[in-house]
Amino acid sequence: MKPPIRFLGDCNQTRAKLELSKWFDPAASICRQYSYKFPRSYKEDNSTVLRILFDDNFRNQSAKKLSGAVKIPTDVYDDDPKVDDDPKYWQAKFDPFHKYLNETFPLVFNNSKHFQVEIVNSHGIVITWPGTNSxxxxxxxxxHQDVVPIQLSTLPKWTYPPYEGIYDGDRLWGRGSSDCKNLLIGLLESLEQLHKAKFTPKRTIILGFGFDEEIGGERGAQSIADNLLSTYGKDSFYAVIDEGGQSIAFENDVLLALPGTGEKGSTDIIIGLNTPGGHSSVPPSHTSIGIVSQLVEALENDFFQPIYTPNNPTFHEYQCIATYSPSMSSHTKWSLLNAGDNFRANQEAKNWLFNKSLLSRYLISSSQAVDIIHGGVKSNALPEYVEIVVNHRIAVESSVNEIYDHDLFHVQQIAEKFDLGLVSENKTLREETPNGKLVIYKASQLEPAPITPTVGPVWELFSGNIRHVYEQLAFSDPNSEYHGMQVIVAPGIATGNTDTKYYWNLTKNIFRYRPGLFTTVESHAHGVDENIKFDSHLQIIAFYYEYLQLINEEENLD
Structure with a gap:
């Protein structure tokens, strides 16, 4: 029988209610919004933050800095060597970028009196601005400093060459402009502006820039996290804020800011099939490619069912939408608002989300994608080995083992159907036969991330500052598309992963959020014509200029 992977939709009604009751807190308010939070400097003299957002000279100088960063290729590849195995390879890739940062931000990189700059694992950057209150x-x-490579065949499709950093007055174009040299440069600009304003932090401020996030972060962020953990200890940080989340989203006529407070897990599962070779003029009924094709079809026909509980930030996001939307149907609102303690409402809510779009589907379910297949070497020779790589992104209520059991079940079915041996994670489940054997194992595994609390002073200050920067500053212009609209701050989750997976031990307060006007998907991150609407870049600088002052003014937050 298939292993019992429990999904809410597959349980009987009584069991489903019990599952819901584990997560539902009837005393919790639905989508509570906090008042504006801003530093004292905003009332005393708000000229700097207004200059950051609206001054043409500042805008042009800022665009020049980001453009220069985009012009330096820092692309990384899945098969890149470890740093120690080929140091010259990494030096050639990242030394020019480090040189550029040193020349562009001398107030940070050449000012040891205020900033301590440490290089971790040759190319990771850690910048510490010590606070006065230990x-x-x-x-x-x-x-992160790295970017995804350019596929050469796509070059004719780019509006502007990907490494020229063209700024057209409205958008800045090029690889890394959105993911995520804009964030890296924006953080440095915020520190620069704070230093110029003679700001002295009470709380130590640390910037950490990895250099291989796009290929897993094992060289960069992992080394930085290990360094910080050994220096400061476990649970020693106020908060960690990285890229991710949805800066501004407009859904069902609700304007949302969605800091990522959770993250799906992931695993790459490798499945290989060995079979006897031979001449293709006398083939068996099914070659190894044919057998594996049947396996792929079985996997894709058994998609993961949606799971919709308050343990998922998406649950709270859509309760916010239901609470504030003027256009959502009353029945859909009912199902979303009552999904925590009503079985029928939960079923209808998750079915609505599952069928609404691919994005909403995979916010509440695990995914599977057969991304790589290898097999065969010659047209007249039977393939002796075929291998597939299945990438999974794991729902927050699930686990690596549940996903693996799902795939293993189908591999077992194929092994029995074609009388094949089976080895799972180096354990023999069926002895090899004359027909061959299947091998399955996990090449990588990451459990879903711990959920960041969305109650208490840390969240209240963070969300209140987001509202202030958008509503009272960025959208204060009457010509702004969102002028006069309330920004609803809600917890969110992304379908991908970030470097934050290495920082779990540092704090429970991890936010995946980058201010701006649209998501990385909308800005073509990883694709042709990656760009950033430049107002978004200025909002990064303005947000951190205020936020870093705020968390230094409030001392009863830890």
């Missing part, structure tokens, strides 16, 4: 937990702000 009893306050430090804050860690992160970004």
């Amino acid at each position: 009893t306050l937990k430090p804050v860690l702000l992160t970004a």
Whole structure:
């Protein structure tokens, strides 16, 4: 029988209610919004933050800095060597970028009196601005230096060459402009502006810039996290803020800011099939490619069912939408608002989300994608080995083992159907036969991330500052598309992963959020014509200029 992977939709009604009751807190308010939070400097003299957002000279100088960063290729590849195995390879890739940062931000990189710059594992960058009060937990702000490669065949499709950093007055174009050199440069610009304003932090501020996030972060962010953990200890940070989340989303006529407070897990599962070779003029009924094709079909026909509980930030996001939407149907609102303690409402809510779009589907379910297949070497020779790589992103209520059991079940079915041996994670489940054997194992595994609390002073200050920067500053212009609209701050989750997986031990307060006007998907991150609407970049600088002052003014936050 198939292993019992429990999904809410597959349980009987009584069991489903019990599952819901584990997560539902009837005393919790639905989508509570907090008042504006801003530093004292905003009332005393708000000229700097207004200059950041609206001054043409500042805008042009800022665009020049980001453009220069985009012009330096820092692309990384899945098969890149470890740093120690080929140091010259990594030096050629990242030394020019480090040189550029040193020349562009001398107030940060050449000012040891205020900033301590440390290089971790040859190319990771850690910048520390020591606070005056050692009893306050430090804050860690992160970004990554690397970018995804350009597929050469796509070059004719780019509006502007990907490494020229063209700024057209409205958008800045090029690889890394959105993911995520904009965040890295924006953080440095915020520090620069704070230093110029003679700001002295009480709480230590740390910037951490990895250099291989796009291929897993094992060289960069992992080394930085290990370094910080050994220096400061477990649960020693006030908060960690990285890229991710949805800066501004407009859904069902609700304007949302969605900091990522959770993250799906992931695993790559490798499935290989060995079979006897031979001449293709006398083939068996099914070659190894044919057998594996049947396996792929079985996997894709058994998609993961949706799971919709309050343990998923998406649950709270859509309760916010239901609470504030003027256009959502009353029945859909009912199902979303009552999904926590009503079985029928939960069923209808998750079915609505599952069928609404691919994005909403995979916010509440695990995914599977057969991304790589290898097999065969010659047209007249039977393939002796075929291998597939199945990438999974794991729902927050599930686990690596549940996903693996799902795939293993189908591999077992194929092994029995074609009388094949089966080895699972180096354990023999069926002895090899003359027909061959199947092998399945996990090449990588990451459990879903711990959920960041969305109650208490840390969340209240963070969300209140987001509202202030958008509603009272960025959208204060009457010509703004969103002028006069309330920004609803709600917890969110992304379908991908970030470097934050290495920082879990530093704090429970991890936010995946980058201010801006649209998501990385909308800005073509990883694709042709990656760009950033430049107002978004200025909003990064303005937000951190205020936020870093705020967490230094409030001392009862830790």
